[in-house]
Amino acid sequence: MKNFDINEDPHRRFNPLLNEWVLVSPHRAKRPWQGQNETIATEALPKYDSTCYLCPGNVRANGVSNPKYDSSFVFENDFAAMKQEEIIFEEDIKHTFFKAKPEQGISRVVCFSPRHDLTLPEMDLDGIENIIRTWQKEYTDLGSIKYINHVQIFENKGSVMGCSNPHPHGQIWAQSSLPTQVEKTHHNLKAYFDKNKRTLLQDYLQAELKSGSRIVIENDDFVALVPFWAIWPYETMILSKRAISKITDFTEAEVSSYAKILKQLTIKYDNLFSTSFPYSSGIHQAPTDGLEHPEWHFHMHFYPPLLRSATVKKFMVGYEMLGESQRDITPEKSAEILRQQPDVHYKSKEV
Amino acid sequence: MKNFDINEDPHRRFNPLLNEWVLVSPHRAKRPWQGQNETIATEALPKYDSTCYLCPGNVRANGVSNPKYDSSFVFENDFAAMKQEEIIFEEDIKHTFFKAKPEQGISRVVCFSPRHDLTLPEMDLDGIENIIRTWQKEYTDLGSIKYINHVQIFENKGSVMGCSNPHPHGQIWAQSSLPTQVEKTHHNLKAYFDKNKRTLLQDYLQAELKSGSRIVIENDDFVALVPFWAIWPYETMILSKRAISKITDFTEAEVSSYAKILKQLTIKYDNLFSTSFPYSSGIHQAPTDGLEHPEWHFHMHFYPPLLRSATVKKFMVGYEMLGESQRDITPEKSAEILRQQPDVHYKSKEV
Numbered sequence: 001m002k003n004f005d006i007n008e009d010p011h012r013r014f015n016p017l018l019n020e021w022v023l024v025s026p027h028r029a030k031r032p033w034q035g036q037n038e039t040i041a042t043e044a045l046p047k048y049d050s051t052c053y054l055c056p057g058n059v060r061a062n063g064v065s066n067p068k069y070d071s072s073f074v075f076e077n078d079f080a081a082m083k084q085e086e087i088i089f090e091e092d093i094k095h096t097f098f099k100a101k102p103e104q105g106i107s108r109v110v111c112f113s114p115r116h117d118l119t120l121p122e123m124d125l126d127g128i129e130n131i132i133r134t135w136q137k138e139y140t141d142l143g144s145i146k147y148i149n150h151v152q153i154f155e156n157k158g159s160v161m162g163c164s165n166p167h168p169h170g171q172i173w174a175q176s177s178l179p180t181q182v183e184k185t186h187h188n189l190k191a192y193f194d195k196n197k198r199t200l201l202q203d204y205l206q207a208e209l210k211s212g213s214r215i216v217i218e219n220d221d222f223v224a225l226v227p228f229w230a231i232w233p234y235e236t237m238i239l240s241k242r243a244i245s246k247i248t249d250f251t252e253a254e255v256s257s258y259a260k261i262l263k264q265l266t267i268k269y270d271n272l273f274s275t276s277f278p279y280s281s282g283i284h285q286a287p288t289d290g291l292e293h294p295e296w297h298f299h300m301h302f303y304p305p306l307l308r309s310a311t312v313k314k315f316m317v318g319y320e321m322l323g324e325s326q327r328d329i330t331p332e333k334s335a336e337i338l339r340q341q342p343d344v345h346y347k348s349k350e351v
Numbered sequence: 352m353k354n355f356d357i358n359e360d361p362h363r364r365f366n367p368l369l370n371e372w373v374l375v376s377p378h379r380a381k382r383p384w385q386g387q388n389e390t391i392a393t394e395a396l397p398k399y400d401s402t403c404y405l406c407p408g409n410v411r412a413n414g415v416s417n418p419k420y421d422s423s424f425v426f427e428n429d430f431a432a433m434k435q436e437e438i439i440f441e442e443d444i445k446h447t448f449f450k451a452k453p454e455q456g457i458s459r460v461v462c463f464s465p466r467h468d469l470t471l472p473e474m475d476l477d478g479i480e481n482i483i484r485t486w487q488k489e490y491t492d493l494g495s496i497k498y499i500n501h502v503q504i505f506e507n508k509g510s511v512m513g514c515s516n517p518h519p520h521g522q523i524w525a526q527s528s529l530p531t532q533v534e535k536t537h538h539n540l541k542a543y544f545d546k547n548k549r550t551l552l553q554d555y556l557q558a559e560l561k562s563g564s565r566i567v568i569e570n571d572d573f574v575a576l577v578p579f580w581a582i583w584p585y586e587t588m589i590l591s592k593r594a595i596s597k598i599t600d601f602t603e604a605e606v607s608s609y610a611k612i613l614k615q616l617t618i619k620y621d622n623l624f625s626t627s628f629p630y631s632s633g634i635h636q637a638p639t640d641g642l643e644h645p646e647w648h649f650h651m652h653f654y655p656p657l658l659r660s661a662t663v664k665k666f667m668v669g670y671e672m673l674g675e676s677q678r679d680i681t682p683e684k685s686a687e688i689l690r691q692q693p694d695v696h697y698k699s700k701e702v
């Protein structure tokens with residue numbers, strides 16, 4: 001029998017956004033790895049690739065040509081997961097087990113830059129601010145469509161994250177329903193706000209700033225931290241300091257601070273294993289159902305798969321799929337490692 | 352405007368085990384794939400590998416030698432995610448955001464066979480029955496330890512599923528708490544049983560047998576089907592026909608039927624893409640908290656990642672991590688494809 005030491009002993013942590021637990025096994029980082037290694041693309045990319053369907057002026061699979069865009073460029077996904085067509089549907093309430101509902105939606109692709117060879121951390125702040133303004137415009141435009149109640153902005157970066165084209169781009173899936181994860185978060189944010197009249201993330205951020213141990217970056221308007229309940233080894237969350245419910249409520253200063261923290265965080269990520277760091281990232285913010293959402297607090301999740309090096313990822317498999325997410329390094333340790341990464345991109349030093 | 356066609360139109364389906372929705376995009380299977388391909392090991396394995404830490408007689412990382420076992424063999428995981436030590440802990444109830452609790456548990460590895468070169472579908476029925484008896488013994492032994500309330504039996508198969516050794520083996524993680532996914536399932540099974548006095552899966556199975564469209568295999572005592580709410584392209588579930596709450600309640604006949612359906616299902620899986628089909632599988636059954644659990648109904652999940660071929664998997668990334676699981680082929684179509692697979696292993700035909 002010994003006293004609980006959160007830095008040493010296996011334990012579970014609670015995630016109040018999803019109302020779920022995660023298993024933390026600090027001691028397990030020591031285990032040797034003999035499993036699969038990821039392959040990483042190392043050849044330098046050209047600024048323009050004539051075979052890339054996202055580069056300016058090129059023709060896409062459906063025969064349409066991209067304009068010769070010079071900042072960002074948005075188009076409808078040629079292989080969208082949802083369709084805009086309205087579907088007539090009568091719910092069969094007798095079906096306890098075969099419950100299905102048609103879903104209407106729009107999928108778009110957002111090219112971040114005309115340059116084929118850049119990624120977020122390598123772009124300049126103007127370019128990143130321009131992406132943020134594009135996200136604002138899309139959130140407004142898509143959100144104002146009558147049947148669209150949720151706009152999911154996200155990026156899959158790196159082939160290990162299912163990204164099939166290195167040209168810097170993200171996606172937007174807008175739809176009628178709140179997706180499962182968002183619905184859960186919505187429920188928990190609302191319960192907290194109704195009870196406390198403050199957003200859950202406002203109070204959480206205060207507690208984190210007071211503790212300091214999981215903070216990676218803080219600037220005037222945003223904080224990047226490793227959540228207390230993070231499941232991925234180097235998972236982070238960017239939070240606005242003000243309780244802003246959506247990206248369109250940012251001030252000019254906040255747009256600029258957001259661009260800065262995006263660049264700084266992704267530079268630290270790239271520097272961690274001297275590689276173009278793969279992740280899926282995405283913004284969680286207020287639904288676009290036309291109602292006020294004071295319970296929502298703008299935040300962006302980064303879910304990066306790498307664990308030990310540029311080629312060894314964390315496998316969320318057997319136990320994790322059937323039981324519970326499990327991590328091998330504490331969030332405090334990850335935050336410390338990320339904090340220590342230089343703010344200058346490793347490639348810019350190579351030049 | 353058109354009428355809803357579940358085989359053609361994007362829709363959401365409801366999973367009553369987890370109380371979650373999944374997005375189904377039937378039309379999306381047509382999209383071309385230019386992304387990452389998995390590498391597959393194609394060289395034939397030896398029956399015995401002197402460098403394998405699971406083969407009989409070999410020495411493991413911690414210096415201990417495996418016995419010269421001739422059927423199955425169980426040992427404590429040398430790099431366990433949980434520890435058996437009891438931890439003294441006083442809960443700090445003031446912490447709304449930093450909730451953590453020590454977790455006590457035991458991790459074991461189950462070698463399925465002394466043969467390094469076999470997998471479940473290639474083993475004979477006696478060998479598979481022997482694995483089932485080993486699972487029964489472990490469920491009993493671990494479950495009878497006072498602080499163990501849940502025994503998770505699972506297998507990660509294939510390097511794409513984080514498996515670092517091709518020697519056929521599974522794992523068991525036994526612990527004090529119900530893991531997140533199991534807790535959710537428990538809650539939903541109990542609510543259904545309390546209301547209907549029958550297990551949810553008993554009634555679900557009746558509805559599935561009546562429909563027939565998602566059944567892959569049926570034998571005297573078990574059914575393998577693609578759940579109506581499956582998220583992975585070729586996800587299946589094996590269900591007992593009787594409402595049995597745990598593996599130790601199987602009759603002799605049921606042990607034999609279970610071995611048969613395990614072999615038949617994994618042969619169909621291997622035949623699908625003529626490859627050793629990767630998956631994570633695991634058993635969900637009654638907690639070992641000493642109480643009766645009439646609401647629990649024995650079932651085994653198979654979560655295989657492959658989508659189009661032996662090398663192209665489904666990526667559960669951006670939208671799926673932030674929003675909701677999404678699939679590109681209907682469960683009915685997957686069931687039809689699996690049903691059509693021969694019951695003789697493709698390798699045995701090569702001989």
Ligand SMILES: O=P(O)(O)O[C@H]1O[C@H](CO)[C@@H](O)[C@H](O)[C@H]1O
Nearest residue numbers: 314315316317318319320326513
């Ligand atoms: O078999 P191992 O090496 O213990 O580990 C494997 O299975 C575990 C349980 O699903 C996961 O936590 C690991 O990420 C995975 O690599």
Ligand SMILES: O=P(O)(O)O[C@H]1O[C@H](CO)[C@@H](O)[C@H](O)[C@H]1O
Nearest residue numbers: 162665666667668669670671677
């Ligand atoms: O970028 P793509 O090709 O549309 O697709 C990628 O992102 C989607 C949304 O996260 C996933 O459903 C796909 O599995 C993934 O390959």
